[in-house]
Amino acid sequence: MSIVTVQLGQCGNQIGFEVFDALLSDSHSSQGLCCKRENEAYQASCKERFFSEEENGVPIARAVLVDMEPKVISQTLSKAAQSGRWKYGQHACFCQKQGSGNNWAYGYSVHGPRHEESIMNLIRKEVEKCDSFSGFFIIMSMAGGTGSGIGAFVTQNLQDQYSNSLKMNQIIWPYGTGEVIVQNYNSILTLSHLYRSSDALLVHENDAVHKICAKLMNIKQISFSDINQVLAHQLGSVFQPTYSAESSFHYRRNPLGIDWHVRPSLSGPSSLGKMSLNKDLHFNTSIANLVILRGKDVQSADVEGFKDPALYTSWLEPVNAFNVWKTQRAFSKYEKSAVLVSNSQFLVKPLDMIVGKAWNMFAS
Amino acid sequence: TCALWQLLFRVLSPLPAGNALASIALEVQARLVKSALCSQGYPRLALAQLPEDGSQGSRELLLALSWLLARGPVPEQMLAQTRVPLGDEMTVCQCEALASLGPPAPHMEAEGPVDVRHVQWLMGKLRFRWRQLVSSQQEQCALLSKLLRTLEHESRRLEAVLAWRRAEPVFWQWMDTVLGTCAPEAPAAASQPTFLPWVPECGDGELELVVRELQTLEEELREAVERRRVAWEAKARGCGRGPEWSAARRAFRETVEKELGALQRCWEQDSGPAPAHGPHRLVRREDGAAGDRDLQAAELIRTLRSQEACLEAVLRQLQGQCRQELARLAGALPGLIWIPPPGR
Numbered sequence: 001m002s003i004v005t006v007q008l009g010q011c012g013n014q015i016g017f018e019v020f021d022a023l024l025s026d027s028h029s030s031q032g033l034c035c036k037r038e039n040e041a042y043q044a045s046c047k048e049r050f051f052s053e054e055e056n057g058v059p060i061a062r063a064v065l066v067d068m069e070p071k072v073i074s075q076t077l078s079k080a081a082q083s084g085r086w087k088y089g090q091h092a093c094f095c096q097k098q099g100s101g102n103n104w105a106y107g108y109s110v111h112g113p114r115h116e117e118s119i120m121n122l123i124r125k126e127v128e129k130c131d132s133f134s135g136f137f138i139i140m141s142m143a144g145g146t147g148s149g150i151g152a153f154v155t156q157n158l159q160d161q162y163s164n165s166l167k168m169n170q171i172i173w174p175y176g177t178g179e180v181i182v183q184n185y186n187s188i189l190t191l192s193h194l195y196r197s198s199d200a201l202l203v204h205e206n207d208a209v210h211k212i213c214a215k216l217m218n219i220k221q222i223s224f225s226d227i228n229q230v231l232a233h234q235l236g237s238v239f240q241p242t243y244s245a246e247s248s249f250h251y252r253r254n255p256l257g258i259d260w261h262v263r264p265s266l267s268g269p270s271s272l273g274k275m276s277l278n279k280d281l282h283f284n285t286s287i288a289n290l291v292i293l294r295g296k297d298v299q300s301a302d303v304e305g306f307k308d309p310a311l312y313t314s315w316l317e318p319v320n321a322f323n324v325w326k327t328q329r330a331f332s333k334y335e336k337s338a339v340l341v342s343n344s345q346f347l348v349k350p351l352d353m354i355v356g357k358a359w360n361m362f363a364s
Numbered sequence: 365t366c367a368l369w370q371l372l373f374r375v376l377s378p379l380p381a382g383n384a385l386a387s388i389a390l391e392v393q394a395r396l397v398k399s400a401l402c403s404q405g406y407p408r409l410a411l412a413q414l415p416e417d418g419s420q421g422s423r424e425l426l427l428a429l430s431w432l433l434a435r436g437p438v439p440e441q442m443l444a445q446t447r448v449p450l451g452d453e454m455t456v457c458q459c460e461a462l463a464s465l466g467p468p469a470p471h472m473e474a475e476g477p478v479d480v481r482h483v484q485w486l487m488g489k490l491r492f493r494w495r496q497l498v499s500s501q502q503e504q505c506a507l508l509s510k511l512l513r514t515l516e517h518e519s520r521r522l523e524a525v526l527a528w529r530r531a532e533p534v535f536w537q538w539m540d541t542v543l544g545t546c547a548p549e550a551p552a553a554a555s556q557p558t559f560l561p562w563v564p565e566c567g568d569g570e571l572e573l574v575v576r577e578l579q580t581l582e583e584e585l586r587e588a589v590e591r592r593r594v595a596w597e598a599k600a601r602g603c604g605r606g607p608e609w610s611a612a613r614r615a616f617r618e619t620v621e622k623e624l625g626a627l628q629r630c631w632e633q634d635s636g637p638a639p640a641h642g643p644h645r646l647v648r649r650e651d652g653a654a655g656d657r658d659l660q661a662a663e664l665i666r667t668l669r670s671q672e673a674c675l676e677a678v679l680r681q682l683q684g685q686c687r688q689e690l691a692r693l694a695g696a697l698p699g700l701i702w703i704p705p706p707g708r
Contacts, residue, residue, distance in 0.1 A: 001499070001503070130506075131506050131507065131510070132499070132502070132503035132506060132507075133502065133503075135499075164494075164495050164498040164499065165499065166495060287485075313481075314479075315479035315482045316485065320485075
């Protein structure tokens, strides 16, 4: 089943490139630690989800690129083409010349409606290419003008036109000491609109990813490229094929079929986990937790710790809230890896901060 | 001449046509054709001596082709290779062991007030399932249109075979004249040319190794089974002893005994055909002659109908249980008005 990715704004396009690159290079990795037939099934599944096939065999990403300035898109297109292993479609991008000036309203109320038809046409063409279409993956930042404003607008349109398809928005939560003065306004406006039209919000906080780069990876001069690569790595390990309890003989059909259970107010961040639990359990409970295990010894891995009722809200049993997906096929170069995708209260505090700052700015 | 080599290759190759075949070099195709013909017993030596670059020998190749066509129904065999398998197949499962209904469903306790958030959660789950259903249906439509295109290709191939059958007598008349122009060959020498496939000698040593590996595997499995049995027994013992537990345990034991009995009967049955399992092709026969492994449609329909009746009975029983449960819940919450679903 195929996913169509919509990359919006500078952030969305840069991250989108890294994600496709990470997915394809993992798919071609030779250290899968599994038998040939398994590896071929994995590659075929990954390929069908994210790429379409051209005559000469170079996979084309199932993506639509949107930005209001030309620079980032042309960089993204050429980086992909240079890799030689994959590329974006020739007519898959839409861009303008004047930018959005980090203004959410400009993105949502001006650019969106003005270019609605062109953008939705591109998306429709991409959807029609899929034999079996499972949903949309929309990559955007909250702090800027294009990604956030047009992202909210496009998601709403997708809700109207493709009401039966799943939509997952990948949101980049800006740095607390952020780059853009009006980022708090932009963030709140974005979230309040996405809450109604999106099915799932997958959040990555710049601060958190920055810490991963600094502390876990010891990178001295952290650039956006480093951050994007870590992010793409995490997303890749969520999206690559896995088996779940319901379908244990072939790879899960729908990569977006993460059953978030309720239209959540917010989804939690995903963290590349060791399986150690968060010690302070009582202030962060989850509605749903998904653990994805890849690599050696997945069949014998012990996930009982995640079934502790204290981790979950009072009205939900762990058996309903907790899921595990596994595959023996190792991801990237990691012999074993685990990802936790959590729908929890983790973002309540950051959200409070943003709302507080926005009110202060508004009231002053 | 090159085209004839390629045609012979395509006819003799055991694999269905694909892009991979087209990219094999002509010399390789020619060599494979020679060895395949030789292993099938083709008598004319002149073919084996033809150069492999496709420069000469079209008459020999034509003779080889007509030899193959005379031996067996080549076009029909090729059609069977590339047959579109969908649409005329169904899976059948007559295994008695699998007709059992699995472990009894756990008894659901629904006491106390239900949190409205739980209901919202259930709604969300339902909505999610609904969307999955819709996208599966859309996928089915797309695949059906693909199937239609493949079937169109196949019917074109079928028409080509029919055209061949109509023109065939002319072909044989022509081939007679071609054979007439050939010089008679000396009877084939007893020596077989060196085209036989090479079978590596498998010494006893390898077999020994395999036997030993299997024995160690069997040991390991036996130990694993023992460990699991001990662990399970320990767990089962600690599971409490109330009356409902022993009732449940009795039910489990009965189900297991039934399944075990069915499995044993399956194994011990060596008289009569094995129960059918797996995909079967639907073929319409006028003469009523059924092969050994064929199943009569009427018999299958009868079996399926009886299975359907059993399942319907179980369904009605479960529905009755649900209705009783709902009635009980409705009684327990006096302030609420329940509208039960219409009974059937």
